Amino acid sequence: MVKSDMKRILVIGAVGQIGSELTMALRERYGNDNVVACGRKTKPSEKLLNSGPFEFIDVTKRETVEKVVKEYDIDTIYNMAAILSAVGEDKPLLCWDVNVNGVFNILEIARTYSMKRVFVPSSIAVFGPETPRVNTPQETVLKPRTMYGITKVAGELLGDYYFRKFGVDVRGVRYPGIISSETPPGGGTTDYAVEIFYEAIKNKRYTCFVKEDTVLPMMYMPDCIKATIDLMEADVSKLRHHCDFNVASMSFSAGELVEEIKKHIPGFVCEYKPDFRQAIADSWPQSIDDGVARREWGWKPSYDLKSMVKDMIDKLSKRYEEGRL
């Protein structure tokens, strides 16, 4: 177990794509009983439920979070609850409520209870069509076209405000599309890069909702967990930024992903039928300059397209053969 100044951790959104794996990684690192997992409605997996405390809360209802914070004497929060870009376009008010009012509740709780640290993730969705799309700089135009992007800009600014005004140690990275094999994502524009693996293994066919030449920045889950924990453990005196770190790992087109999958599943066929998510993808960067994160807290990813695809296919094929996919 790693010694840390963060003693009692709360993971909000622990049943989601990132939250589920982050909770397990934090439990392994800091001890099962020191990491309280929270979901809103979705039934948690047996693994999550049996490995440590679990509670139901709603981030938009401050009192539900506060109750758990007091009960478990929480001093660190990872707020992974969010409505992602595609669902956000369908339900913009809900998106604002969860992503902005929810974050606001967490920051207020952090201030009131003198929390040691808070993680509020941002996204490449903070960028928009006016932003340089290749090697997008850390400091650049933030004029997103989606409600999700707007809420993420607000979250970054709120977090920085709480740091400067109240001294709350809030941190966050701009996640690219996250690819993972444990819990599928829900409601994002980059979801095709995960769905494609499940369909390739189960049916050898996939209909992709963005065009073949659509390039987006992506990251494999082990690197996502590493970025999250490394930033939270970084020495605050070295940080010039707080809630808006660009982090990059790999960028590829949907077509390049298909070609890499075909090396493992030769009969795989992908069709392209772009829908409303194409416009969202086209408003986002193709690649990210993460030099600031590398300099301020030593960020360095481990996976590239080739190693990520191999690992995803190995893991999902094994689950498929065992009848668990």
Ligand code: AKB
């Ligand atoms: C989404 O597609 O909405 C998310 C993101 C890039 O933040 N995966």
